[in-house]
Amino acid sequence: MFLIVGGFLSAGSVHAQRGGDIVLQDEKLNFVPSAFYVSGVSDARAEHSILAQVVYKDEAHSYVTRPEEIDGGTAAGIKAFIDHNLAKNTVLRAVHITVRDLALTETAAGGNRVNGRLTLNFSFGLQKDYGIVHLVDYKTTVSYDRPDDQPNSAATILRKKIEDALAWFNTWINSEADKNILLAKAVEVSFTDFTEKPENDTIYYSVNRPLKWTDFTETQLKDPYDAEIFAGVGYTENIEVEKGVVRLKLALKVDVPKSACFVRPGARNDYALNHEQRHFDIGKIVAERFKHKVQVMKLPPDNYDGPINVQYLETLRELDALQKQYDRETKHGMDTLAQAEWNRKIDKELVADGVKNN
Secondary structure (H helix, E strand, O other): OOEEEOOEEEOOOOHHHOOOOEOOOOOOOOOOOOOEEEEEEEEOOOOOOOOEEEEEEOOOOOEEEEEEOEOOOHHHHHHHHHHHHOOOOOOOEEEEEEEEEEEEEEEEEEOOEEEEEEEEEEEEEEEEOOEEEEEEEEEEEEEEEEEOOOOOHHHHHHHHHHHHHHHHHHHHHHHHOOOOHHHOOEEEEEEEEOOOOOOOOEEEOOOOOOOOHHHOOEOOOOOOOOEEOOOEEEEEEEEEEEOOEEEEEEEEEEEEEHHHOEEOOOOOOHHHHHHHHHHHHHHHHHHHHHHHHHHOOOOOOOOOHHHHHHHHHHHHHHHHHHHHHHHHHHOOOOOHHHHHHHHHHHHHHHHHOOOOOO
């Protein structure tokens, strides 16, 4: 703190020049939050900034302006006021208030009046284990005038605007709680199979739409095999928020591009087509495994995509490994006994998943 002497700043005792700390008198707020409680308050204003400059009359009846702070400090003083006057239910959402701006400045106006101006900017955020998730800001500026013999009016105005900020946020969060994804409390996942009509280059898996040789549009093969397909697994995502729950709808995509289906001339027969169809079936099996794993996850509303993405990457690794195992053990379909065993295993899992009937 500094004292102005002869036009220069010099360190000194400020207490003799201050009108006293601003005391936020207790006054119960006229609402009970049903969606939040205030877990903390922090002061993010510029370092060493003075909160208030309040006009007083000295013993010679001259006007003097004195710096004042909230009793106990800005953050601690506001938090104490809130704790004393706002109902607190820690089962609700924990909300942190960051004071971005808070400044009150008064000037003598003549005629025994004092003009004042208060600016306030509170940032409201959800308190998480990993930090604060910003929700919304409340900004206001208010001008006032008062009799010059009532310097305590500054504290009253400051308290009133803090109350207004809390009441405004209470209204905001009540209106947003059911529909704002940042405020969601749970996640529910549902799955469908992705389809495309009319069919274009991409074939999406369906037991009613097996592969046909007419799907194999390419004949130039680099590998020494008679036929080859590339089955992929993916999903699309649709999100809705209803009554505080994230409704996450995933459409599974198990697909084969016709432009990536290769067959050599003269190699088209039912046995070879079945071998390639089983590659497609394996894609469906791996996609169903992905679905089952996601369905049992307890997904956090603020990061539901993270665990799903991790599992999806594992699914792609599993798909690659299982396709290679299938070709290795069947010798790319040349081992008829191994092929028959894989046919049996694949059908069994597709039936268990409800994809095929017995």
